[in-house]
Amino acid sequence: xxxxxxxxxxxxxxxxxxxxxxxxxxxxxxxxxxxxxxxxxxxxxxxxxxxxxxxxxxxxxxxxxxxxxxxxxxxxxxxxxxxxxxxxxxxxxxxxxxxxxxxxxxx
Amino acid sequence: xxxxxxxxxxxxxxxxxxxxxxxxxxxxxxxxxxxxxxxxxxxxxxxxxxxxxxxxxxxxxxxxxxxxxxxxxxxxxxxxxxxxxxxxxxxxxxxxxxxxxxxxxxxxxxxxxxxxxxxxxxxxxxxxxxxxxxxxxxxxxxxxxxxxxxxxxxxxxxxxxxxxxxxxxxxxxxxxxxxxxxxxxxxxxxxxxxxxxxxxxxxxxxxxxxxxxxxxxxxxxxxxxxxxxxxxxxxxxxxxxxxxxxxxxxxxxxxxxxxxxxxxxxxxxxxxxxxxxxxxxxxxxxxxxxxxxxxxxxxxxxxxxxxxxxxxxxxxxxxxxxxxxxxxxxxxxxxxxxxxxxxxxxxxxxxxxxxxxxxxxxxxxxxxxxxxxxxxxxxxxxxxxxxxxxxxxxxxxxxxxxxxxx
Numbered sequence: 001x002x003x004x005x006x007x008x009x010x011x012x013x014x015x016x017x018x019x020x021x022x023x024x025x026x027x028x029x030x031x032x033x034x035x036x037x038x039x040x041x042x043x044x045x046x047x048x049x050x051x052x053x054x055x056x057x058x059x060x061x062x063x064x065x066x067x068x069x070x071x072x073x074x075x076x077x078x079x080x081x082x083x084x085x086x087x088x089x090x091x092x093x094x095x096x097x098x099x100x101x102x103x104x105x106x107x
Numbered sequence: 108x109x110x111x112x113x114x115x116x117x118x119x120x121x122x123x124x125x126x127x128x129x130x131x132x133x134x135x136x137x138x139x140x141x142x143x144x145x146x147x148x149x150x151x152x153x154x155x156x157x158x159x160x161x162x163x164x165x166x167x168x169x170x171x172x173x174x175x176x177x178x179x180x181x182x183x184x185x186x187x188x189x190x191x192x193x194x195x196x197x198x199x200x201x202x203x204x205x206x207x208x209x210x211x212x213x214x215x216x217x218x219x220x221x222x223x224x225x226x227x228x229x230x231x232x233x234x235x236x237x238x239x240x241x242x243x244x245x246x247x248x249x250x251x252x253x254x255x256x257x258x259x260x261x262x263x264x265x266x267x268x269x270x271x272x273x274x275x276x277x278x279x280x281x282x283x284x285x286x287x288x289x290x291x292x293x294x295x296x297x298x299x300x301x302x303x304x305x306x307x308x309x310x311x312x313x314x315x316x317x318x319x320x321x322x323x324x325x326x327x328x329x330x331x332x333x334x335x336x337x338x339x340x341x342x343x344x345x346x347x348x349x350x351x352x353x354x355x356x357x358x359x360x361x362x363x364x365x366x367x368x369x370x371x372x373x374x375x376x377x378x379x380x381x382x383x384x385x386x387x388x389x390x391x392x393x394x395x396x397x398x399x400x401x402x403x404x405x406x407x408x409x410x411x412x413x414x415x416x417x418x419x420x421x422x423x424x425x426x427x428x429x430x431x432x433x434x435x436x437x438x439x440x441x442x443x444x445x446x447x448x449x450x451x452x453x454x455x456x457x458x459x460x461x462x463x464x465x466x467x468x469x470x471x472x473x474x475x476x477x478x479x480x481x482x483x484x485x486x487x488x489x490x491x492x493x494x495x496x497x498x499x500x501x502x503x504x505x506x507x508x509x510x511x512x513x
Contacts, residue, residue, distance in 0.1 A: 019161070021158075021162075022162055026158075026162045029145075029164070029166065030161075030165070030166065031167060031169075031170050032166055032167070032169075032170025032171065032173060037405070039401050039402070039405055040147055040401060041146070041147035041163075041401075042148060042158075043147060043148075043151065043429060043436070045431075045438060045479075046429075067436065067477070067479055070479035070480040070483070073480060073483070074480075074483035074484075074487075
């Protein structure tokens, strides 16, 4: 199971081993990671699982859908070039060691 | 603090108490055997078999334990005594509380026709309900039996779409002359009816049920009052819910089709708050508003936690909802009741558009289909009380976002 590291808004790093096929929002909410809400349960409907992906690995992810881009346009914290919705990023072996940083607020 | 109900609202109360600095004991009581889980995927990705049960987890027990929140699952509460500030559990145990949060949810309405207790007649509320529906869908697939959905509301239509994804034959029986009649504009009801018929769903309007037929205890057909008989291997009942307010009512807390709360989630009894599907919120004009949504659960959950800590945090933001059917995401902002004019932005044929609801010239709600940008903008406009004109909405070259900057 690939290891994914979440940097919580406090700066605390939390590393989780997640099953492939899960998305990064599921991993975070199930394990109580702070700084992520995921209120819609992963439907790309609420934009409360905003995260910043380490820029050097952005290219390894499948690009955001039109729906995700629309939701990203209205996230609560600053949108950056490496902004993604965690519910749209699926865990795969290729993501081993990925670090994502959670924004100060989701709403 | 004691919280009755371990769904989205109950978990929110517990965690918001910790965020608010509360350090004493928090007990979260859930009557289901499972730790807290995401409910929205039950009618969508989970029912379609796209995710497994673990992926539904809202909080694992260990995650709650790390926050020093005591989760007790499979526990029912039999009574609340607001004078002695205790709750009695069905196993006879008694818990004392300083503050009590009610997050008891809602229960699907049952069909009131003969035979409705047959095996294979199911509602969808809990993870176990969804599990039973999946088992019956497998059975329908094996035996080539159709699925019948009673009620053309969100739950029924999402289940219908998922059943079609699984290749099952589906018919929806709706009592009204259109789908989603309580919430959508007629033109959007028609659009959804076409979406479903284009995907092979049969829709019967003005359907009045008279009986459910069964053989060896298992449903075989649904009969309508005009004598038509619809064979079915599985019947999904999606005819609304009732708020779980009986515990509160028995305890003398004011209820009216839901536990009555103010904007800060306070009930009529001091030290008792309520959040989520079980509530009926008193609005400034005196009317009561029942919302069944994730937003209502989390926002009232935050307000409820604040109230237990003697702070005022009112929830009066624009309500929003969503529904996924096939590849269409419907996102709704505001409450459309009483609308007297509807204006479409975009084109219905393209499958990407929004319906703007106006009442007396004022924007009151926006329903967007595969148009998340419109939806998010609508929430901002409604929150700010800024109303575009109908002409501005119709003109897709007009920048509605510009109205916010003024």
